[in-house]
Amino acid sequence: MITVLTARQLVVENTVCLTPTTIPIKDALGKVLADDIVAGEDIPAFAQSAMDGYAFCFDDWSKDRPLTITGEMAAGAAKEQPAAKGGAIRIFTGAPVPAGVNTVVMQEKTRVEPAGLFIEDECITSGANIRPAGSEIKKGELALKRAPASRQPLSDFWPV
Numbered sequence: 001m002i003t004v005l006t007a008r009q010l011v012v013e014n015t016v017c018l019t020p021t022t023i024p025i026k027d028a029l030g031k032v033l034a035d036d037i038v039a040g041e042d043i044p045a046f047a048q049s050a051m052d053g054y055a056f057c058f059d060d061w062s063k064d065r066p067l068t069i070t071g072e073m074a075a076g077a078a079k080e081q082p083a084a085k086g087g088a089i090r091i092f093t094g095a096p097v098p099a100g101v102n103t104v105v106m107q108e109k110t111r112v113e114p115a116g117l118f119i120e121d122e123c124i125t126s127g128a129n130i131r132p133a134g135s136e137i138k139k140g141e142l143a144l145k146r147a148p149a150s151r152q153p154l155s156d157f158w159p160v
Contacts, residue, residue, distance in 0.1 A: 032147030039143040042134030047075075047097040050129045054110055054117055055101040056088040058126035066116030073098060088117045097130050104129035 002010075020034035049055060056067055067088040075094035079117035083089055083100035091097070091104060106129065109121035137143050 009147075026087040033144055034146055036142055036146050037144040039137045039139055039141050042139050043137040043143070044094075044131060044133060044135065046133050047133050049091045049093055049095050049097055049104045050131050051104065051106050052092050053104050053129065054088040054119075055097055055104045057083065057085070057101050058103040058124075060086045061103075061119060063119065064123075066113070066118050068116050069112070099133065102126055102130070145157040 002113055023031065026086055054067070054069070055073070061067060068084070068086060070084045070087035070089060070091040073081050074094040075092050077095055079097050080096060081089055082110065083098050085100075089101065097104070103124065103126055105119050105121055105124055109119065109124070111118040
């Protein structure tokens with residue numbers, strides 16, 4: 001039998017510190033970060049809808065007058081669908097918010113009729129249900145922290 005101190009000494013003496021490497025993200029399962037990762041851009045990179053619903057310009061809306069549905073924006077859409085004055089765009093969670101709109105109403109608080117879109121949300125406010133660009137992580141902020149002790153020798157944690 002050996003002492004705890006001797007066992008620690010053996011572990012420290014026989015542990016090899018690996019050199020950090022760069023690998024594709026698809027091969028990173030089970031690995032740890034050797035360095036902090038700083039965001040190179042805002043995340044999300046654009047204002048995006050926080051839910052499925054309809055995007056519109058709050059100032060164009062009146063509860064007694066319907067909005068005209070003028071298009072659709074899906075999450076991942078490459079081409080932005082511009083909003084027409086007095087119009088609304090069907091929008092999905094994560095989709096970019098088109099220029100000209102500043103509010104998203106959840107689909108459950110609307111009614112679509114031949115005359116157009118009626119908003120049935122008495123509490124809706126300008127800017128509702130939109131995540132601003134950079135609302136999760138701003139460009140230049142810490143996105144992922146390196147693994148604890150990924151650059152320190154084992155003996156720093158297990159004094160012998």
